Amino acid sequence: MLHRAWQFCGKWCRWSSPFIHLLTLTVVTFGVLAPLVCHRLLHSYFYLRRWHLNPMSQEFLEQNQQEGQDALHYFEKMQMPNTSDASGSDSFQPLLLITIITVQRRNDFHYVLQVASHFHRLLQKCGTHCQRHRMLLCNVESDPSSHQDVRLLSSLFPVVSRDRTAENPDPSLNQFEKEKQDYVFCLEQSLLVYSPEFILLVEDDAVPEEEIFSVLQHLISARFSKPYLRDALYFKMYHPERLQHYFNPEPMRILEWLGLGMFLGPVLAGTYCRAVGRAGPSWSLVAFFALYSMALAELVGRHYGLELRRLHPALYNVVPASECCTPAMLFPAASARRASGYLRGLRCRQGFAKDTALYSLLRAKGENAFVLEPNLVRHVGMYSSLRLKSNPKLL
Template sequence: MVAGMRPRGQQSWGRLFRWSNPFAHFLVLTVITFGVLAPLTCQKLLHSYFYMRHRYLNAMSQDFLKQNQEDGLGALHYFERLQASNSSERLAKKALQPWLLITIITVQRRPEFHYVLQVASRFHRLLQKCGSSCQNHKILLCNVETDPSSHMDVKLLANFFAVVNRYGGRESLDHSLNRFEKEKRDYSFCLEQSLQSYSPEYVLLVEDDAVPEEEIFSVIHHLLKMRFSKPHLQNALYVKLYHPERLQCYINPEPMRILEWVGIGMLGGPLLGFLYAWASGRSSLSWPIVLFFALYCMLLVELVGRHYLLELRRLAPPLYNIVPVTECCTPAMLFSAPSAHRVLAYLKELHCRPGFAKDIALYSLLLSKGEWAFVVEPNLVRHVGMFSSLRLSENPKLL
């Protein structure tokens, strides 16, 4: 070997890591992005892979509970002020047939949080803000507390909205029922009462810990009047307005999002590739460069959190996404009158139990009955109830 010459292997590695080589650029970009920048900027993002759970979860959970309790007191004062002002407005007392009936299902739990007051006050404010376009919207309270007189928040709300009670009259609690079957029957009762009491065109069935987002009515109006007029979307059994953020990522058991994920790579790959070619003074763009940036974009959006990408769709109602429905959960469900009648008939055939709650029961109908349903993205309600009526916990966490 001639003196001063390096072995062929060392020469190839030297060329590989030479700063003008794209491999070196990509390696540095990957290390800086996923090893430094993303962990630092995303460590407090609850739905990111970079979220530092051990450091922030307990404190964030306690802050959330504190804020939730303050929001509950604020909602209580809101209705107390309305009552003190002797407001003549009684939205749900009007006898007009509503186009949309908002039925809030409520049960007494952790009264210091005033969950149902938070939901009702938010809907009340949004209806006032919505104005004439929401004049055919009504609110109905469905009280499924076994002792309805003990639900003090419903007593207050009865001054403003119509209320139906599940128990306390001729209907008595069957103590042989497991709590999952009871929840399903309560749910069916509220849906049936909504149809019988008002004969609405649509029913929005909301649980009492699902606070609506600011744009909920504008999005629902757009969906029902524009998007769901299309043949392939008509006659859906139901439309979900909420899916847990922790289940919205791309790598999950719900493969319908894979095409969206690949689409992000197909869009971001060429775009970043062209920027890289321009910045590095290259005259052409090769497919390995495009492939790297496509994978880079896909990995970045997954690790940072798809939930945060979905938030960009809130800019306008037409940007909201409609995708095939997923299994969990039922905080806010939209039914047309015909689909609500079908759901009631179907649920009578099913018996819920641990591992087969009402959300899974509803999802099972899609295959067994040849139905279809959809979920709206991003969520149109915020799930604020950390204390479940089914799964009791004295120390709940956000995750």
């Protein structure tokens, strides 16, 4: 039976016209196979939002809540005296200072504990390669003593706090300007306390990926040999997956998309010709398979193709930064000083938050900034300190 089916398929491929072959391939791929395979992929155009979004969002919240409890138990089991000094008297100069900026949120998720526990574990795993890395907590809660998770972590890590309990509240201070001022405070305190060569400023809902330190080591030791990278204002470690499609304003992605088609077009056309016994691909066949592969990559989701770059640190993309967002940012020390000075001269508001403010500086000050792809942190904070949601969703 299988032998007869194979013979029939071979005769059909030889006798049918290429138009029928390619039309059938297109219909089967985009009408049947891709929707069946990708309907649960959150960042794919084939994602069935009506079917999956609510249960997936609820599942994510429950899992994240459990991870928060696991992080709480992680630190409760390893309480020890804090021998680190956050006063600036320590003569040790770290290569990389990981500063976690944190504010009190919902206690049941323990966001800052999740982030701190992952960094602590990865630092232990990294061993001698990360001996010159340090962690610092920057507590920007209006009443620092009310942040329970920081009180737990203060016995393990150095902490700096921005205490505003004695200050008269400024009625003109909106939440976006406050967030910017807190960001500048943590950046400047990082420089003051340890004077590191690099600062990784991480928000308290940005959990690091397993390979973060190997990628950062490669970035600092190898890629920073290029002056245009070494002198950049900042490096983003995260860009929202929903904004990582090829069909976006960023010109570098369009070039990448065209390059994908130029590579896969001839490869797939050659494979097709061998399968049907044709002498060689024509330009029309190459063009078809180029467009076919480009459409498939865009509709399935560029984000999933980027995941292949995690195989080795050298495969990570370093491309010009786009506007959104700031869960994890790497600043060389000199750039951190420039960035804090720039931000002090700007006032944030609705529609002009700190990420937009930082991005606006690139053109205004003639600076460069870059983003690493794929992301080096996972954004887990569905409950925002700025935009309160009673029923948050993954998208």
